[in-house]
Amino acid sequence: MxxxxxxxxxxxxxxxxxTSYPPANFFGDDFGTAEYLKAVEQSNQEKPENISIYLHIPFCTQLCLYCGCNTHITKDRKLMRTYVDALKKEIAMIRPLLDKNRKVSQIHWGGGTPNALPSSYIGEIMGILTSEFQFIDKPEIAVECNPAHLDAKYIADLASFGFNRISMGVQDFREDVLNAVRREVPVISIEELYQLIKSHPGMSVNLDFIYGLPFQTAESFAKTMERALAISPDRLVTFSYAHVPWVKKAQQKLEDYGLPSADEKVKMFEEAWALMKAAGYIPIGLDHYAKPEDDMAQALQSRSLHRNFQGYCTRETTGQVYAFGVTGISQLENVYAQNARTVKEYIEHIEKGEILVVKGYSLxxxxxxxxxxxxxxxxxxxxxxxxxxxxxxxxxxxxxxxxxxxxxxxxxxxxxxxxxxxxxxxxxxxxxxxxxxxxxxxxxxxxxxxxxxxxxxx
CATH class of the missing domain: 1.10.10.920 (Arc Repressor Mutant, subunit A)
Structure with missing residues (x-):
């Protein structure tokens, strides 16, 4: 093309x-906790009936300069322990408000870097979710991972907790690109990590990339895609870098290296599109590609593809989204609601038995x-x-x-x-x-x- x-x-x-309508910058601080809790109870009478659970893990060991996510840079295990305990308490506060006959169709762990946590912490929360909720037959249980923090044991632990999809944020294979954006270089190759994940039955793999970063060219990004296609993941994602330094000030530093022009970004998109199509992948929306047998490709064929803050999903896994953790955005039928802005205020309020919603929107x-x-x-x-x-x-x-x-x-x-x-x-x-x-x-x-x-x- x-x-x-x-x-x-x-x-x-x-x-x-x-990613939502209206967009998140329409949310207002006139919508608070009382409105959210009322909306949660009301959601039991709304469609879709299924429950989608989002858990936000804000922790990263270092800040990637392209990042537009809500992050907290730390290696403090004590803080992580306290945060996970707060997540458990928040789940316990929301669970009684939800109809026990409703089933979970999707769990998504995002961040930040969820696998910055010790795997045992993730296992604790997954144990609570699987014991407290009913599930549909084939739920999607996914986690975003930084490949620099993955190894065989961590992957095996995730599989034992019930995860069936791992999204690896590769971003680029070139070390000069990764170094410029301060993204850690994996010790274990992506090829080996892919094989380790696929050694667990039923596990699917996404490889996520970003185009529009310093030092990238159409030619270099095509080589990146060729290597990715040789790995043959179930899904591939090519995100266009969104440069919003007025929101994320750290992005200003990327301007020192120089960013690819809009023309060059278009060429990257065109090259990736051609390579994916030639390899048999089905384009999904603007930036996703899936193998023809993938559920997402099948949903597109039947025009039943859906999307929420967690990304694309099928109608079967679509649910009203209940978010847990700092800055998590719940996406119910009638409202959006965003949790506390900082880890500190989130933990303080949860420990007092309070859920803090700082802004939201009634549609x-x-x-x-x-x-x-x-x-x-x-x-x-x-x-x-x-x-x-x-x-x-x-x-x-x-x-x-x-x-x-x-x-x-x-x-x-x-x-x-x-x-x-x-x-x-x-x-x-x-x-x-x-x-x-x-x-x-x-x-x-x-x-x-x-x-x-x-x-x-x-």
């Missing part, structure tokens, strides 16, 4: 990443409709107005009137051969995948709000 330079120049504008009916529309575009590259109307018990015309939507808003994208549409359906072409965020923004009633900043789309 070749992306015309004219389209890059036209569409390389600041737009949300749409209006139009926003819930827009959320589904954007989800369909970002996940399935497809939209059926009638299906959305049916889901919300209304009509297509009422939705379009509510959103002040006209098909004319799609005409520029159609003229650029990014999509086609008729009165009911919108189908996005392969070229349009690169501009999914721009297309989604057409349906965003908050688009144009100049009080909030977003990264460039390219």
């Amino acid at each position: 070749k992306i015309p330079q004219t389209l890059i120049e036209k569409y390389n504008v600041p737009v949300p990443r749409y 209006s009916r139009p926003e819930k409709i827009i959320r589904q529309i954007i989800n369909e575009i970002m996940c399935n590259q497809y939209l059926s107005w009638q299906q959305v109307a049916t889901n919300f018990g209304t009509t297509v015309q009422e939705i379009k009137d509510m959103l002040n939507f006209s098909n004319k808003k799609l005409d520029p994208f159609k003229a650029d051969q990014l999509l086609d549409y008729n009165d009911d359906e919108l189908v996005i072409h392969d070229l349009g995948r690169f501009f999914l965020r721009n297309i989604a923004a057409v349906f965003d009633i908050h688009a144009g709000d100049t009080t909030r900043k977003f990264s460039q789309s390219v």
